[in-house]
Amino acid sequence: MAVIAVINRKGGSGKSTLATHLAAYCATNGMAVMLGDVDRQQSTRTWLRQREKRQPPQRSPIVGWAVDPKNVLRPPAGITRVILDTPGGMRGFDLARVVMFADAVLMPVCNSVFDRESAAECFAELMTLPRVASGRCKVAAVGMRLDARTKAAEVLAAWANQHKLPFVGVLRESQAYVRCVEQGLTLFDLPSAQVQADMVQWKPILEWLAPMLQAAQPAAAAPVRPQSTPTMRPVSSRTNGLAPAGRSTVRDERPSQSDHAQPGVAEPRQRRDAAHRVGGLFAWLPIPRFLQRKPAPDAFAGSAL
Structure with a gap:
């Protein structure tokens, strides 16, 4: 089971947008996916309720899960991918526990000095964790809400290179993301002709995640x-x-x-x-x-x- 965690200490960095789109990508491609909401605000749960109303055609269902110590649920059989949306401010023991489960961490970063500084501190702490330091949990940054008319992408790429943090792509500032999330949809649910430019930006991100997602096929049962x-x-x-x-x-x-x-x-x-x-x-x-x-x-x- 592949676990992809979306982590950034700074609120408003686009974690829920990135997590919901990754879950929808898995569902669009027929993968059995669960969207886990570790954030107490339960943003992805709101999105899932909206999605149930829309019922996107020809899409595998996305199983939702919210942190609730009094309500332990069992997942449907066959779940092979989990996307975790995490809260802002995660550090120390909480951060380490999430990373111990993750196969990959995506860190959404906006282009401001505050966002970059917060992301750099979070990455430095991640690198102290054995699972990340040994390469068993991959970490990469994604530029979020970048204006194509500026040099924001170049600035973030240079910042990531300075900190030796893999920088796998950028997502532009677009009202399409806002409108989709409000309706329980993602760009992966729209006709390809409408989102062709955005799909080009998603390609390197998905290529980086492909080894983890493709390796999550159910394994044959081993002898007991x-x-x-x-x-x-x-x-x-x-x-x-x-x-x-x-x-x-x-x-x-x-x-x-x-x-x-x-x-x-x-x-x-x-x-x-x-x-x-x-x-x-x-x-x-x-x-x-x-x-x-x-x-x-x-x-x-x-x-x-």
Whole structure:
């Protein structure tokens, strides 16, 4: 399951616009996608309600999800892509927990000194996280609401190059985005003749995301090893769904000797990495456990909690 997180500490940077368009792109191409709203303002939930009224033809449904520690839902079977819209001001433990689930982070950045400075600080913190530093979670910036008559795109590209932040594209300032979002639509729902210029701008962004999105096809079930199923202690309702910050449930990610001893049973390393970073991590924000990817059988210690 591919997880794409849209992150920027500064409010009004275009996170919800970018997240809804990515979800609609997945739906347009027949991908089973869930749009997760980590932002307490629930902007994408409003957009989804408008979309239900419009019922775009020939589109796969977008499953919505909002953070609610008292309402743990189960996703429909077959969800393979998740787009996360995150709140402004995310940092520290909250930022690290989201990144531990993400395969890619897109950072929308507007062209002002305030936006660039905020984005630079956020990127610097992201680079301190092991998952980003090791390259397992890719990070890139997208220029948002740029006026084509100015040199805003060049300024942002130079800024990104200075900070060694991949800069994968720009989206122009256009009322088409505003009108679409208000109706629960995106540019991907409109006739291609009407949005030809905008689709040219989306192409490099989607090409950068393609390896993550295309690699999210459901994998064949691996043989089950004959051992007891690991257990987890349910999170107490008194903690409001929050897990203690200093306690990790993830064991060593190195393959065990038993994995090497049984050809055909051991999963590829990248699949094992994805399984290991799932367990117990969505209990923090609180994020419902239905977003947890299926862990490997030895992913948790029976008494880790």
